[in-house]
Amino acid sequence: MTAVVVAGKAINFPATTEVNEMTGNTALASASREFDSLVALPVLLGGRSFGEDRDLRLDEVKELLLSRATSPAIRDLIWREIVNNARSGDGIWTTVALGMAVPGLANLAKQFARDYVDTSYEDLCAEVVTAFLEALRTVDVDRPAILTRAYWSTYRAVRRSAYAEVLAARAVAAAATEARVVPDGGHPDLVLIRLVGESVITDAEASLISAVRLDRRSLGDVAELLGISTNAVLLRLRKAEMRVAAHLTGTAACSRKAFKQGRKSEAVGGPDSFGAPDRTSVVEEPPGILAA
Incomplete structure (x- = not known):
């Protein structure tokens, strides 16, 4: 298991497939099932780019990534190939990349579920998937530790969204409070109707x-x-709630612009950097502890 310490807390990214709970309707469970369905198909990854003399099946690639004998450099070559394939626009390879990363992403979702007990696990899984897919589009494949940096980007994005969830819950509470003083009987839905009338949100939102x-x-x-998709629902919900929160609480940081900026990296050095100059050269280690 690879561990990274963030803000004094260890975040563990499994080096083995220890995700037995990949059942149910979460976005991660769906990603795991979609990947498993691809394993049975003749989907091959070109092995010559990372030292193999033939193309490999997806289960072989995953086994290679999880093997203790595989060097960090080879892992990066494999992930570079996967990410580049995903960026080509072929949806199959986006599914492959997500499926390969599911063990670590599931562990990350569990970490956030412990930290944000008032946020549903399903919402957190959807946010983790959304953030990781964004990381796939921005991670620099020419630098070492591709997967680890994608995890870091995912971690930062989900953390910001978890804060946004707290603000959204505050907005809903404000709506409920305001509804209780509405002369016509008072229900949060009445406040939502008023917000539609004031063009804060749409009928659909x-x-x-x-x-x-x-x-x-x-x-x-x-x-x-x-x-x-579940991810699309979550994004629509977040954007609408940010506007509601801004309107009801007067919190300027909840604007659409701030929400979009929050989806980007906090790091000055690039969207997938570790956020600190002394971490930009960190190389992914074999299963064990990742030195930070």
């Missing part, structure tokens, strides 16, 4: 907030109803 926050419907159920 009000329905989305009501379904998820007030009726407690799962993101998966709403996604199925709308015919879109």
